[in-house]
Amino acid sequence: MGLETLLAEKLKDTVLLSKMDAVINWGRSNSLWPAPFGTACCAIEMMSLFANKYDLARFGAEVLRFSPRQADLMLVSGRISIKMMPVLSTIWRQMPEPKWCISMGACACSGGMFNTYTLVQGVDQFIPVDVYIPGCPPRPEVVLDALMEIQKKVRGEKLLDRLHGE
Numbered sequence: 413m414g415l416e417t418l419l420a421e422k423l424k425d426t427v428l429l430s431k432m433d434a435v436i437n438w439g440r441s442n443s444l445w446p447a448p449f450g451t452a453c454c455a456i457e458m459m460s461l462f463a464n465k466y467d468l469a470r471f472g473a474e475v476l477r478f479s480p481r482q483a484d485l486m487l488v489s490g491r492i493s494i495k496m497m498p499v500l501s502t503i504w505r506q507m508p509e510p511k512w513c514i515s516m517g518a519c520a521c522s523g524g525m526f527n528t529y530t531l532v533q534g535v536d537q538f539i540p541v542d543v544y545i546p547g548c549p550p551r552p553e554v555v556l557d558a559l560m561e562i563q564k565k566v567r568g569e570k571l572l573d574r575l576h577g578e
């Protein structure tokens with residue numbers, strides 16, 4: 413019996429092999445810490461998402477962080493005025509990498525029905541958005557779906573790409 417076969421035989425019940433990317437991304441995707449940025453009616457639906465009925469803990473994302481340094485998922489819900497945008501982008505910049513962003517509702521995605529100079533016509537003009545949720549307001553189930561999209565995205569990330577800034 414060759415050395416490799418002997419080792420495989422000895423270790424088969426005690427050693428689990430995987431890729432570093434897969435292990436780290438699995439941990440990250442199941443422990444996203446959202447920073448809620450709610451400004452209007454969509455935020456009411458967002459709050460119900462955090463209540464027990466929808467049980468965000470199933471996805472490991474129930475730990476809301478109001479300190480951006482401790483958050484890795486920005487959840488923008490509601491209308492964002494031009495005056496409010498510097499606050500949002502400052503909070504976004506304070507969040508450490510890697511980080512992701514969900515834009516919840518028509519207003520956050522595109523200004524919605526408020527085609528006016530006082531409102532940002534889509535937060536993606538100022539910060540990068542990973543998942544857009546249409547609707548006025550979207551139901552909490554759709555936000556759960558968006559969260560699962562983010563999880564898929566996190567699981568597909570390559571750590572070396574991140575290290576090289578790609």
Ligand code: SF4
Binds near residue numbers: 489490491517519
């Ligand atoms: S999309 Fe509709 S529910 Fe959401 S903030 Fe705008 S007006 Fe309110």
